[in-house]
Every structure is written in structure tokens, then in C-alpha cells.
Amino acid sequence: MTTTVPAALGVPIDDFCDHLVAIRRSANTVRAYRRDLEGLMVHAHEHGITRLAEVDLAELRDWLAASRQGGASPATMQRHWASARSFFRWARAEGLVDTDPAAGLRAAKVPRRLPKVLTADQARRVMDDAVARAGDDPTPRGRRDAAILEVLYAGGVRVSELCGLDLDDLDRDRDTIRVTGKGDKERTVPLGAPAWAALDRWLARRGEWVTPASGRAVLLGTRGGRIDQRVVRRIVHQHLRLDDDAPDLGPHGLRHAMATHLLEGGADLRSVQEMLGHESLSTTQIYTHVSTERLRAAFERAHPRA
Template identity: 55%
Template sequence: MSEQEQRDADTADVPPWAAAAVDGFARHLALERGRSAHTVRAYRSDLASLFTHAARQGVDGLDVLDLGLLRSWLGAQTDTGAARSSLARRAAAVRTFCRWAVREGLLDTDPSVRLRAPRRDRTLPAVLREPQMSAVLTRAADAATPEHPATLRDTAILELLYATGVRVGELTALDIDDIDAERRTLRVLGKGNKERTVPYGVPAARALDTWLVSGRPALAREGSGPALFLGARGGRLDQRRVRDIVHRATAADGRGPSAGPHALRHTAATHLLDGGADLRAVQELLGHSSLATTQIYTHVSVERLRASYRQAHPRA
């Protein structure tokens, strides 16, 4: 799909009177604020939802937007079961859009100034225990054979996600040149186009080398380019396929619900802290802009300690 076709698809549900504003805002996010293509698409989707709701209410222009309409939009999503985190993100997207629209002269006043959304749920991230994670990786390695190159790829993916804690989008964006095999590090482009260097261990290095030598050449095609991980047709592996790979691998023993790539990110961070890693080192590894985001993993460790205490202490 071309860049223009992607833009057309992203704004397919936007009423005509709002389409130009959404396009202008998307260019602002991408070119002036350096937001990733994934983030820009998410903002487009949120705005399409808002303006579709507005059109159903009889609105036919940006200048008619008001606080009541924004609140009714969030209320309609609440009625359909949207999570608090989703509502908070969508409200933030609309506030950002409205501030931009005022600066551009598309709105006289900002109707989102007093818009409030429910606070995000502060839930502890799901993590796999060390024996569980070890079993997942062992099963993957045992099933990996050169006769089935995708199995070598999947093993390398699982090892790298656990070894580095990278986001699934960061993993799929990796190119071969982003690997420094001698130093065992990856060059990762994270949120806000911030680049960081992430180390990985010996098991991940072995799995990665096996994939590059015995697996990737079998899937590579003329148009594969430098992508590190390839799909069955030789193109860059997409995020949805990685999620399928991880869910299938973590559900293989049937002992509990499957986990996705983000759970492996949580697992890597928690195991590092359990092993004595410095919180700021984990922050750097994960690419968090704020230490407060990383601190949630210390809560996971404390909860695990409390659970062990309750189970083992006679006077717990």
C-alpha cells in the first residue's frame, strides 16, 4: 500500500468537513513532533471516531464542536465497554488536536480545556515466572529446525524479546545492520524516534545467528530489503504475526492463558530487577522517558515477595 493509499484508508471514516484538518494534524505530528507512523495512525483513528460521532449528532463543521459533544462522545464509548485506558488515551488525543486547531485558526476557542476522562487503571503487568519463561524458550529451541526456517525465526524472536525487553514495533523495525554481533547489542529506534543501544545475552545471540545463517536466506526474496525478520512471502514481518507467534508459544503447555509480546517485556524487566539490576539501567534498557514508568516493575517484585511471605511464614 502506497503512502497516499494508507492516508486514504486512515481517513476513510472521517466526514468530508473534517478530513483536511485531520490530514493537517497528522502532518504536524509526523513532521514537527516526530511521532511514529503507528502513533499517527492511532490519532487518526481516535479523531475519525470523534468526527463520525459528531456527524451523527448533526454537526457539519469544526466550529460547532463544544465540550458537550466531546463528553457525549466519551460517554458513548463508555456505554460500549471501552476500557479506562482507552478513554484516557482518546481524550488526550482530542485535547492535542484541539490545541493545534486553535493555533492554526481552525477553532476560535478550545472546547477540550475542561474535558476529563477516567483515570487509567493502575494495574500490575502480567509476567511469567522464570521456570515458565525457560520452558517457553526450551520448547521453541527444541522445535527449531533448518527444514522449517520459520521455527528458527520464531525462536530468535522469543529469545530477543525476553533478552532485551524491546517493544513489538521496535522488534519488527529492526534491520540486519542494527545488530552488533561482536558486542551483542541492538540499535533500537523507540518512541519519539529516540535511538538506544540494547544488549542481549548468549542464548539470544545463538538463536539470532542460527536464524541469519540457516533461516533467513530461505525466506528472503528480491524485495526483502534489510529487514531482520521476514514473513513467509519474504516481506518484513508485521506486528500481528509476532503477537501470534508469542501467544502460541506461551500457550503451548496449556497451563494458563497465553501471553503477548508486551508480557515478555514486563517479564524481562521484572526478572532484571529481581536479579538486582539498577532501576535506572532498566529504564534505559526499556526506553522509558520517565523513571516513574519503570517503577511499576518494582511493585511486581514486592507483590511476589509478599505472596512468598504469606505462603512460607508461619505467622503471615
């Protein structure tokens, strides 16, 4: 069985990925699209296809069907569709194919799942416990971890945005931070007093870990460099697992919690959209469904005629 992509089919993928980088698509997107398209071309080559122009709609459908039969999730199927559509639209514009075979593909429907979120009490308990543990830790680690949890929950920032924070991004006069989100778009996010207190406690110890590799990074790893996203994810999981009642969530779980609790507290949808950095309001609206589901669950538990 062929496991490598022949040059005639692989070179266009390389050029397409260079195009994605040039238009500033994220590294994760480029890697995912490359993986999808290489899988498509291996599949096509096994069917005797040697040139890009030979890939037709039937071949694309056969590839998607094979992926589905192989256990691909609906979300993965949706990405396969997006990869093929984007690639062949680009190939058509570049004159690599005369017609776009992916134009007739139908997108896979992805069921919308409501995210698990912490309750406000669980979030408060997790933060308070983290701050307490930080006070018992003689090293800077506990204070850094507490600051990570507080900023993730207070600002609803993405883990990449948190790790990218520089000292110049902290605005104490306005109690805000500046983060750089998807597409290198900057936005301003407010933080509350507990998050600033946790940051102050960490910054008072940050100098103990500073090395030439630290630069202006707010959050550091134990060796002094800018903290890695994987380390942040591990820290969040560790702290949430310490609370027996809290779901085991990562940094994105704290982002979900922040959005849900804001809406439950009466914040308007547009403000939450701006804080989260969502381009589409429909992305933010999922949190209104979470709140509705909570109300329904409470009604069914408590109302005698539910």
C-alpha cells in the same frame, strides 16, 4: 443516523492528522486519533453542529458520556480525552477556533493494572523448548522462531523494534543490538549468550529464504520479505500456549518478563529504563510493583502467620 463526517468537520481532521505525521507521531497514534475525532464529529453533527467553532465543552462532555455508556474502557476514554485535547489545541493555534473547548476537560482516570508476567522458570522452559523444537525442524522456521523468542526476552525489545532489525544492527564485538524505538530514537541493547546462539543458528539458515525483497532484514517471513509484526505475535502465542503453566502472552509479555526478572535480580531502575527505552521512569516503576506483589504472594503462601 449520520455515519459520515461532513466536509466542514472532516477537513480539519485530515489537516490535523497530516500535522501528526509531520511531527513524527506513530502511524498507530494517527489512526487512533483520526478514529476518535471522526466519532466526535459524527456525534456533533447528529446534534446539529455544522462548523468546528460550534463544538463546545458541553458537546465534548456529551460525546465522552456517550462513549462511556457505550462500554468504552477507561483506557479508551483516556485516549478520547487526549485526542480532543490535542486536536483543539492545534485548531486554536491554527486559528480554526477562537477558544479551545477541550481545555476544560478532565482526564479519565485509568486504573493501573499489574501486567501478567512469566516466572523466570517459565521463561527458561519456554526458551529451552523452542530451541529443542528448532533442532527437530528441518526447515529454517524453527531456528527463526527460537531467535525471535530469545531476542524478545533477552533484550526486552518491542515487536516493532525486533521486526525492524537489520544485519548492520548486530554488534558481535560488544554483544549488543541497535534498535529504533518510539520517535525514531535509537538505543543499544545487550543480549546474552543464549540469544546470540539462537541468532547464529537462524542466520546460518537465513540464506535459504533470502529473496530480492529481503534487503538487510535480520528476520524474514517464509516468502523472504521482512517479517510482519502479526507473524511474530502469532509465533509467541503459539509457543507460550505449549507450556501448560505459562500465561498466554504476546511479545509485550516477554518484555514485561525481562524487566521484572532484571529488577528481581538486583538491576537498578535507571538501567532497566534505558534498556526498555522508556522516556519516563514512572513507566518502568510498574515492574517494581510486580516484584512486590510476587513477594507478598509468596509470603502469604508460605509464612505460617501470614
